[in-house]
Amino acid sequence: MLEQNLAALPIILPLIAAPLAIILGRTMPIWILATLVSGCASIISLQLLDTVLTTGVISYAVGGWQAPWGIELRIDTANAFVLVAVTAISTLVLLFSKDSIVKEIDCSKHALFYTAHLLCLAGLSGILITGDAFNLFVFLEISSLATYTLVSLARDKRCLTAAFRYLVMGTIGATFILIGVGLLYMKTGTLNMLDLATRIDLYDSSRTINTGLAFIIVGVSIKLALFPLHMWLPPAYTHAPSAVTAFLASTATKVAVYVMVRFIFTIFGASYVFHSMGMETILMLFAIIAIFKCSYTAAMQKNVKSTLAYSSVAQIGYMVLGISLVNVTGLMSGLLHIFNHALMKGALFMAVGAVFYRLGSADISAFKGLGKRMPLTMAAFTLAGLSIIGVPLTVGFISKWYLVTAALEQSHWFIAAAVLGGSLLAVVYIGRILEAAYFQEPDEANVAKISEAPLSMLIPMWILVIANIYFGIDTSFTTEAAQHAAELLFQNGQVMEVKP
Amino acid sequence: MIEWIDLILLGMLALTALRVIFLKDLFAVVMLFGIYSFLSALVFIVLDAVDVAFTEAAVGAGISTVLMLGTLALTGRTEKENTHSKLLPILVVSVTGAALIYGTLDMPPFGNPDNPIHQHVAPRYIEDSPKEVGLPNMVTSVLASYRGFDTLGETVVVFSAAIGVLALLGIRREEDNNTPESGFKEHRVLQIVAKITIPLVILFALYVQFHGDFGPGGGFQAGVIAAAAFILYGLVFGLAKSMAVISPMFLRYMAASGVLLYAGVGLFSMMQGGNFLDYNLLASDPVAGQHYGILIIELGVGITVFAVMLTIFYAFASQTERSNIQ
Numbered sequence: 001m002l003e004q005n006l007a008a009l010p011i012i013l014p015l016i017a018a019p020l021a022i023i024l025g026r027t028m029p030i031w032i033l034a035t036l037v038s039g040c041a042s043i044i045s046l047q048l049l050d051t052v053l054t055t056g057v058i059s060y061a062v063g064g065w066q067a068p069w070g071i072e073l074r075i076d077t078a079n080a081f082v083l084v085a086v087t088a089i090s091t092l093v094l095l096f097s098k099d100s101i102v103k104e105i106d107c108s109k110h111a112l113f114y115t116a117h118l119l120c121l122a123g124l125s126g127i128l129i130t131g132d133a134f135n136l137f138v139f140l141e142i143s144s145l146a147t148y149t150l151v152s153l154a155r156d157k158r159c160l161t162a163a164f165r166y167l168v169m170g171t172i173g174a175t176f177i178l179i180g181v182g183l184l185y186m187k188t189g190t191l192n193m194l195d196l197a198t199r200i201d202l203y204d205s206s207r208t209i210n211t212g213l214a215f216i217i218v219g220v221s222i223k224l225a226l227f228p229l230h231m232w233l234p235p236a237y238t239h240a241p242s243a244v245t246a247f248l249a250s251t252a253t254k255v256a257v258y259v260m261v262r263f264i265f266t267i268f269g270a271s272y273v274f275h276s277m278g279m280e281t282i283l284m285l286f287a288i289i290a291i292f293k294c295s296y297t298a299a300m301q302k303n304v305k306s307t308l309a310y311s312s313v314a315q316i317g318y319m320v321l322g323i324s325l326v327n328v329t330g331l332m333s334g335l336l337h338i339f340n341h342a343l344m345k346g347a348l349f350m351a352v353g354a355v356f357y358r359l360g361s362a363d364i365s366a367f368k369g370l371g372k373r374m375p376l377t378m379a380a381f382t383l384a385g386l387s388i389i390g391v392p393l394t395v396g397f398i399s400k401w402y403l404v405t406a407a408l409e410q411s412h413w414f415i416a417a418a419v420l421g422g423s424l425l426a427v428v429y430i431g432r433i434l435e436a437a438y439f440q441e442p443d444e445a446n447v448a449k450i451s452e453a454p455l456s457m458l459i460p461m462w463i464l465v466i467a468n469i470y471f472g473i474d475t476s477f478t479t480e481a482a483q484h485a486a487e488l489l490f491q492n493g494q495v496m497e498v499k500p
Numbered sequence: 501m502i503e504w505i506d507l508i509l510l511g512m513l514a515l516t517a518l519r520v521i522f523l524k525d526l527f528a529v530v531m532l533f534g535i536y537s538f539l540s541a542l543v544f545i546v547l548d549a550v551d552v553a554f555t556e557a558a559v560g561a562g563i564s565t566v567l568m569l570g571t572l573a574l575t576g577r578t579e580k581e582n583t584h585s586k587l588l589p590i591l592v593v594s595v596t597g598a599a600l601i602y603g604t605l606d607m608p609p610f611g612n613p614d615n616p617i618h619q620h621v622a623p624r625y626i627e628d629s630p631k632e633v634g635l636p637n638m639v640t641s642v643l644a645s646y647r648g649f650d651t652l653g654e655t656v657v658v659f660s661a662a663i664g665v666l667a668l669l670g671i672r673r674e675e676d677n678n679t680p681e682s683g684f685k686e687h688r689v690l691q692i693v694a695k696i697t698i699p700l701v702i703l704f705a706l707y708v709q710f711h712g713d714f715g716p717g718g719g720f721q722a723g724v725i726a727a728a729a730f731i732l733y734g735l736v737f738g739l740a741k742s743m744a745v746i747s748p749m750f751l752r753y754m755a756a757s758g759v760l761l762y763a764g765v766g767l768f769s770m771m772q773g774g775n776f777l778d779y780n781l782l783a784s785d786p787v788a789g790q791h792y793g794i795l796i797i798e799l800g801v802g803i804t805v806f807a808v809m810l811t812i813f814y815a816f817a818s819q820t821e822r823s824n825i826q
Contacts, residue, residue: 008776015656016763019756022663062649064778068621071649112667119660126653138653145660149667160668183603189620199620211603 006048007060007073010041010083011129011139014122018115027110034114035094038121042087049080053484059131067131068192074131078335078485082258083128085342086251090121092346092460097243099456100353103360104241105153113153117247120146124255133181133267134191136259140177140223144170147252151240162235169222169232176219183212184267196267205276213277216263224256226283226320227290230313237309242353242362245305249312249349250342257319257338261331264323265489274326283324288418290317295425299432304352305362307429308345311388314422315341321415322403330406332479332486333399339478340387340395340471347384347464351377354453354461367433369442373450376458378437380465385430387468390423394472398479505546513539527577530568537561550716551639558721563809566731570816574823634787635713635794644718644794648777652762654720655801659759662752662808669815671748672822673739683738694736701729709802713791719798723805731813739817748814751807758804762797769793 002009017037021030052058052075060073075083094117105113123143130136148170152163185191187208188199200209218229225233233253237245264273274280291314298310315337322334352362354377359366371378387394400419407415442450452458471478516536523529537560544553608615625642633641643651684690705726712718734742765777772781779793780786 004773005770005776012763012766012776015652016760016767018656018663019659019759019763022752022756023760060775062776063645064775064780065646069624070646108670109667112663115663116660116667119656119663122656135647135650135653138650138657141657142653142660145657145664149660149664152664152668179600185617186607187616189616189618189622191621199616207606208603209606211599214599 005060006044006051007058007075007129008062009044010048010087010125011073011122013037013041013044014118014125018118018122021111021115021118025111027107027114030111030114031094031098034118035091037118038087038091038094041121041125042084042091045080045083045087048075049077049084049481051075052077052080053481068190068195071135072131072192072194073129074193075129076485076488077481078261078489079128079258081335081481081485082254082338083125085339086124086128086255087121089250089342089346089464090117090247092463093117093243093247093350096246096350096353096457096460099454100243100357101241103357104155104243104353106155109153113150113241116146116149116153119143120150120247120252124251127255127259131193132191133184133193133196137174137178137181140174140259143252143255144174147248150244150248151236153244154239154241156239158235159239159241162232162239166232166236169229173219173222173229176215176222178219180212180214180216180219183208183215187212193262193267197269200268200272210277213268213273213279217260217279220256220260220263221286224253224260224320225313225316227286227293227313227317230290230294230316233313234306234309237312238303238306242305242349242356245309246346246349246353249308250346253312253316254319254338254342257316257323257334260320261323261334261489265331270326270490280324280326283320284415287317287321287324288415290314291321291418291422292425295422295429299425299429301429302365303363304355304367304433305349307364307433308348308352311426311429312341312345314425315345315388318399318403318419318422321419322406325406325410325412325415327406327409328483328486328490329402329409331489332482333402333406335485336402336478336482337399339482340399340468343395343464343468343471344384344387347380347461347468348388350457350461350464351381351384354457357453357457358450364433364436365443367436368440369437370450371438373442374452377453377461380458380461381437382434383465384468385434387472389426389430392472393469395468395478396472398472398475402479502546506543509539509543509546513543524579525577526572526575526579527569529579530565530572533568534561534565537564551637551718554716554721558724562728563724563731566728567809567812567816570813570820573820574816632787633790633794635790637712637714637716639716640712640718640794640798644712644797645779645790648779648793648797651797651801652759652766652777655759655762655804658805658808659755662755662811665812665815666752669819671811671814671818673743673818683734683741684736685738687736690736694732698729698733701732702726705729709798710795712798713794719801719803720805723802723807724809726802726806727809727813730810734813734817739814739821743814746810748811751811751814754807755804755811758800758802758807760800761803762800765793765796765800 014037017033021033024030024033048058058075061067062071062073101110101113120143123139123146126139127136127143130139148163148167151166152159184196187206188196190196190199222229237249264270294310294314298307298314301307301310319334319337322330322337355366355370355374356362358374387396390396390400400423404416404419407419513536516532516539520529520532537556541553541556541561544556625638625646629638629641633645635641705722708717708725709719709722730742730746769778769781770776774781779790782789782792
């Protein structure tokens with residue numbers, strides 16, 4: 001029974017755990033339930049990734065109805081790879097949040113926090129696994145609503161405006177995606193992704209399909225915070241509770257990047273989007289502006305969370321840049337960076353969360369002298385920071401390496417230069433924080449209350465840091481999966497082997 | 501003739517939308533939103549989409565209006581002067597509108613039976629669903645069985661909304677003798693009319709709930725209608741009495757159990773050796789299994805929607821009560 005339904009479990013488990021959590025009611029059992037469910041989901045995702053790498057695509061007919069009449073769940077290497085990252089980060093963040101949220105979220109809301117986290121996880125898994133364009137929208141709604149709730153939970157009242165802004169922008173994005181899917185349905189009469197892919201070819205140059213593409217790309221760009229549609233992201237990440245920021249920064253926008261990849265490569269087909277519509281120039285332009293503009297803004301911020309938030313927008317620029325190069329290596333670097341960036345930003349935001357836990361502030365001034373007072377936390381921050389910069393032996397280096405290789409394959413010298421320039425800016429914004437931590441004396445008022453963060457926060461943080469280095473040295477697992485995924489996507493969703 | 505009805509309805513829709521943009525009085529705006537929903541429901545009826553029309557009337561014109569009025573009670577009824585430049589919004593809206601119009605230029609001819617939406621997936625629903633699912637109302641067959649996973653998702657969306665409202669507002673009442681009674685104690689006529697109406701509304705909700713297999717209706721509409729009956733009770737007789745009938749805590753359990761009931765059907769079919777939500781395995785006869793499955797999941801939807809709508813009303817109303825005390 002489990003074997004056969006493995007593909008559906010990463011969605012179903014958190015989906016059922018969320019209402020169960022409301023019935024349990026007490027915080028502690030809910031935390032145990034949420035962590036267990038998330039842990040199970042990550043083990044299952046690993047198993048699924050293993051299956052798709054060895055035996056090929058998994059197709060699962062929900063309700064026993066075959067596609068395109070029913071809803072199909074479809075797992076190939078691309079979504080299994082991202083799913084592993086999302087579920088693993090979710091589990092680590094849940095371990096981390098047990099202590100972290102005590103300081104940042106009102107006690108009466110802890111149960112709701114875990115429930116919303118589970119709903120968000122269910123939504124994200126659903127977006128990843130589903131093979132149906134409308135079903136994707138439904139799960140997008142679940143994850144979005146849960147995300148707005150999560151952002152609004154902080155004690156800091158500024159999170160409310162940030163969450164509201166996020167809600168307005170996110171809703172516009174979702175509506176655009178829905179309009180796009182509607183236009184495609186009008187023209188093709190189907191919602192299944194593979195079926196859409198074959199039938200869109202019949203109507204390649206029609207205005208309705210073109211408009212559908214435009215709406216979907218703009219909608220997804222809002223969701224993944226592509227410059228200049230990123231304005232909702234920095235306030236949301238800055239004012240949300242640290243555990244929430246760690247989770248969202250490493251999963252929510254990454255899943256949106258996956259959605260963009262899925263729509264471009266599987267549904268519309270790369271040749272239509274890039275050769276007929278010339279989408280790559282627009283994407284490339286905005287991606288490069290995002291890298292420079294937002295890295296620069298990141299260096300100007302007083303608040304470390306805000307610095308890292310702008311850095312996220314810049315990092316998303318790298319992913320979109322990889323996609324816009326229209327070759328296997330470029331797409332591979334984009335997918336690789338989804339995974340790698342989750343490792344880095346998860347660790348960084350956890351470190352900031354640990355500082356917040358001890359000092360009640362995430363301003364750069366609070367980081368003064370922390371190198372001595374919280375050595376483990378700051379060491380984690382430093383290593384993950386090096387990874388963001390792209391220093392060799394970290395994962396950041398690997399994804400940038402492939403990105404530069406892809407750019408050179410296309411003889412785009414200026415893009416290779418832009419990637420290196422972006423890394424230099426990352427040296428500045430990460431360097432400022434490290435300088436404060438290691439070379440400045442702490443403020444007198446803070447000295448008394450500084451001690452190392454509790455183990456419950458250090459362990460998940462360091463697991464991510466070690467992953468940053470491990471996958472930076474032994475790259476076979478991540479690069480093979482990303483390479484395989486990119487090759488499959490370029491075959492335009494052709495069916496390799498279908499398992500019943 | 502039918503073109504004239506279309507034109508008049510669409511013209512009225514456009515007029516309502518324009519009026520909403522220029523009005524500053526939010527109370528009037530909420531009323532116009534209700535009118536807008538009713539007009540859309542009429543358009544859906546002209547298009548023969550009675551199920552959608554029913555949902556639009558119950559959700560868009562009914563419960564949304566009540567909830568927006570609840571919000572106005574908290575925020576005040578006039579719009580604040582907007583100091584932002586209006587140029588960018590106008591540009592964005594115009595570009596979006598132009599893109600939509602451009603997209604319709606190649607649209608398949610409206611109402612043509614040869615259109616892709618009528619030719620590709622739909623024929624199987626029309627020809628085989630009476631045999632496979634066995635319901636006279638094909639819309640219910642599609643949404644509850646063929647695409648039942650979407651409907652589970654939508655139910656979870658509604659559930660998530662409740663989690664959001666509980667996290668932001670919560671339901672708290674300060675119980676002491678100084679709390680002014682809400683409701684209309686002096687209005688005997690209102691109270692009597694409400695007392696007569698409420699049982700009928702609840703009866704109608706039950707009818708809609710269980711009639712979804714045969715005609716327009718189902719869990720979403722029924723849940724909303726039943727919630728409307730209890731909201732009416734709360735408005736007329738006061739929040740305290742309404743909470744005595746159904747407590748906020750009980751509603752939480754209800755909202756959760758509706759989702760669990762729905763997902764439970766899926767788990768059960770998995771235990772019978774099938775895929776998630778495969779109703780064929782619920783009974784020895786597949787068509788009977790489909791019947792049971794749809795009946796139970798619609799009940800799950802109804803329970804969750806009812807509980808969530810009432811929870812949101814409680815949250816807004818108790819917040820208003822608190823701000824009145826201060």
